[in-house]
Amino acid sequence: MFDPMVPRVARVKSRRREIPNTWTLELESDASDPGFAPGQFNMLYVMGVGEIPISMSGDPAAKRLVHTVRAAGAVSEALAKLKRGDPLGVRGPFGTEWPLAAAAGKDVVVLAGGLGLAPLRPLLYRLFAEPGRYGRLNLLYGSRSPADILYDRQLDRWREQHRAAIETTVDHAAAEWNGHVGVVTSLLTPGLFDAGNSVAFLCGPEVMMRFSVASLMNLGMSAQDIYVSMERNMKCAIGHCGHCQFGHTFVCRDGPVFRYDRIQDIFGIREM
Numbered sequence: 001m002f003d004p005m006v007p008r009v010a011r012v013k014s015r016r017r018e019i020p021n022t023w024t025l026e027l028e029s030d031a032s033d034p035g036f037a038p039g040q041f042n043m044l045y046v047m048g049v050g051e052i053p054i055s056m057s058g059d060p061a062a063k064r065l066v067h068t069v070r071a072a073g074a075v076s077e078a079l080a081k082l083k084r085g086d087p088l089g090v091r092g093p094f095g096t097e098w099p100l101a102a103a104a105g106k107d108v109v110v111l112a113g114g115l116g117l118a119p120l121r122p123l124l125y126r127l128f129a130e131p132g133r134y135g136r137l138n139l140l141y142g143s144r145s146p147a148d149i150l151y152d153r154q155l156d157r158w159r160e161q162h163r164a165a166i167e168t169t170v171d172h173a174a175a176e177w178n179g180h181v182g183v184v185t186s187l188l189t190p191g192l193f194d195a196g197n198s199v200a201f202l203c204g205p206e207v208m209m210r211f212s213v214a215s216l217m218n219l220g221m222s223a224q225d226i227y228v229s230m231e232r233n234m235k236c237a238i239g240h241c242g243h244c245q246f247g248h249t250f251v252c253r254d255g256p257v258f259r260y261d262r263i264q265d266i267f268g269i270r271e272m
């Protein structure tokens with residue numbers, strides 16, 4: 001029987017540098033792979049180093065196991081260094097998904113900050129695959145500098161292929177940048193969506209999500225229409241160890257994707 005605590009062994013199929021310190025790893029997968037829903041994550045284990053949660057960042061329909069990893073510390077650095085053919089342990093998928101059904105018939109605002117675009121990418125694949133199911137699609141993405149824009153070529157392709165507003169902004173730019181400069185909330189303008197008939201999906205640093213929620217609500221969106229993905233330190237990923245717990249809420253089991261009104265009291269509390 002499937003034991004969620006026992007990793008299966010996978011091998012790196014390909015490795016691609018995205019931006020400084022950030023790599024996308026595709027793992028070899030076979031028919032026994034369970035698939036995943038946008039928003040979910042795997043626990044990736046580098047032999048002899050450790051295990052960390054990493055979101056799925058690939059297309060759910062393509063049945064490919066893709067993760068985008070920023071080298072931030074011991075385990076993520078070791079993951080980012082894995083070469084083609086290297087083995088690693090995989091547990092998952094775990095966690096809640098971006099609720100696409102809640103967006104049906106509504107305008108959609110996807111707000112990403114930095115690496116937060118990675119856990120949102122599976123959602124974007126799904127939104128772009130069925131545009132007729134939703135109203136206006138908006139992807140608003142903020143990164144530190146032009147060199148930190150994740151999946152930049154794919155963003156350009158999506159701009160050409162889809163009828164969606166795809167805007168990027170950077171905190172700091174050199175002279176050759178002729179796009180937006182400023183925080184991601186500066187891209188949130190009233191005409192983009194019908195605040196009474198929209199859903200927003202947010203992922204990024206918590207401070208960015210806090211300001212984004214406030215801006216969306218100032219524009220008339222209700223807390224029940226806003227979904228955020230939260231990151232907390234995790235060990236078991238199945239609601240047992242308590243590492244990600246706050247009161248009755250386990251980020252690994254009840255999240256990482258939450259409807260904002262359901263976690264607004266604990267949002268912003270760093271250590272749980």
Ligand SMILES: Cc1cc2nc3c(=O)[nH]c(=O)nc-3n(C[C@H](O)[C@H](O)[C@H](O)COP(=O)(O)OP(=O)(O)OC[C@H]3O[C@@H](n4cnc5c(N)ncnc54)[C@H](O)[C@@H]3O)c2cc1C
Nearest residue numbers: 052053054055068069070072073074075076231232233256
């Ligand atoms: C549900 C979920 C999905 C995630 N998805 C991705 C992803 O797609 N790509 C990716 O690169 N990272 C992702 N992360 C973050 C990743 O798990 C952490 O960067 C990693 O655990 C750091 O471990 P480390 O051993 O490399 O570094 P450590 O030495 O443990 O930490 C390095 C630095 O990162 C901070 N840190 C540690 N854990 C977290 C965390 N969970 N959230 C924020 N900061 C943390 C530490 O405080 C320290 O400053 C996700 C985290 C969660 C909970």
Ligand code: FES
Nearest residue numbers: 235237241242252
């Ligand atoms: S990681 Fe163990 S309870 Fe969430």
